[in-house]
Amino acid sequence: MRLTALFLLLALPVMANPAPDIVVLGEVHDNPDAHLGQAAALRDLRPTAVVFEMLSAEDAARADADRSQSADAWEASGWQDFPIYAPIFDALGEARIVGAAASREVVRSVYSNGAAALLGADAARFGLDEALPEDQHQLRMQMQFEAHCEAMPIDMMAGMVAVQRYRDAVFARAALNALETYGPPVAVIAGNGHARTDWGVPAMIARAAPEITTRAIGFVEEDTNMPLDExxxxxxARRDDPCQSLTSK
Incomplete structure (x- = not known):
């Protein structure tokens, strides 16, 4: 009897872990292989909706209504190189396209008005009404300084950190709204910096809606200490020196 019961137990199919509610797929923007990886992840995940860092709500709605307009909507957003992103759109299936990009005017106003003022009533929900711990603030300023080739005064990086926090909160809010509207799972396409689990989109979601499960997958060009789930x-990718135009005399 015991052997029969054990045989039946072993014969049962192994149930995979349920998919997280929201999966953040990070990327190196100009790397075609990163986008092929994201496309493969989308085919496996089969999300109900995909939130794009690159598309405004208006541009996303245009592509969502008519997939043949995706390239035109992409160009209207101001992003380049649609062909290397095309595999992502080919992998969407029935997923809805959601845009989370803020306009340049709104992003510029973060420098003068602050991230909390721009996010309005949702600022406290995502922690934008609180200053960063000083050590984190200094670290993030240094990271922005290095990312911008050390070509600008480091004091200017405080505004860029504020913009990053604002954008993380906007992407998190868009993902949560998509989850409420379309159900799980929802995917987010964004740069690897936004996928960080310590202060990026997953952290914003954990603060605003701790009951929501997330997974952050980073498609990177080398092993990294960046906090990601995978x-x-x-x-x-082959590319010119991105700092040449900023540092050349």
Whole structure:
């Protein structure tokens, strides 16, 4: 009897862990292999909706209504290189397209008015009404300084940190709204910095809606200490020195 029961137990299919409510798929923006990886992840996940860092709500609605308009909506957003992002759109299936990009005017106003003022009533929900711990603030300023080739005064980086916090909160809010509207799972396409679990979109979601489960997958060009739930290394893209135009005399 015991052997029969054990056989029946072993014969049962192994149930996979349920998909998280929201999956953040990070990227190196100009790396085609990162986007192929994201496309493969989307085919496996089969999300109800995909939130794009790159598209405004208006541009996303245009592409969502007519997928043949995706390239035109992409160009209207101001982002380049739609062909390397095309595999992502090919992998969407029935997923709805959601845009989370803020206009340049809104982003510029973060420098003068602050992230909390721009996010309005949702600022406290995502922690924008609180100053960062000083050590984190200094670290993030240094990271922005290095990311911008050390070509600008480091004091200017405080505004860029504020913009990053604002954008993380906007992406998190868009993902939560999509989850409420369309159900799980929802995917987010954004840069790897936004996928960080310590202060990026997953952290914003954990603060605003701790009952929501997330997973952050980073498609990176080398092994990294960046806090992510999963790291997938892709070949390094061929590119010119991004700092040349900023540092050349």
């Amino acid at each position: 790291i997938r290394i892709v070949p390094r």
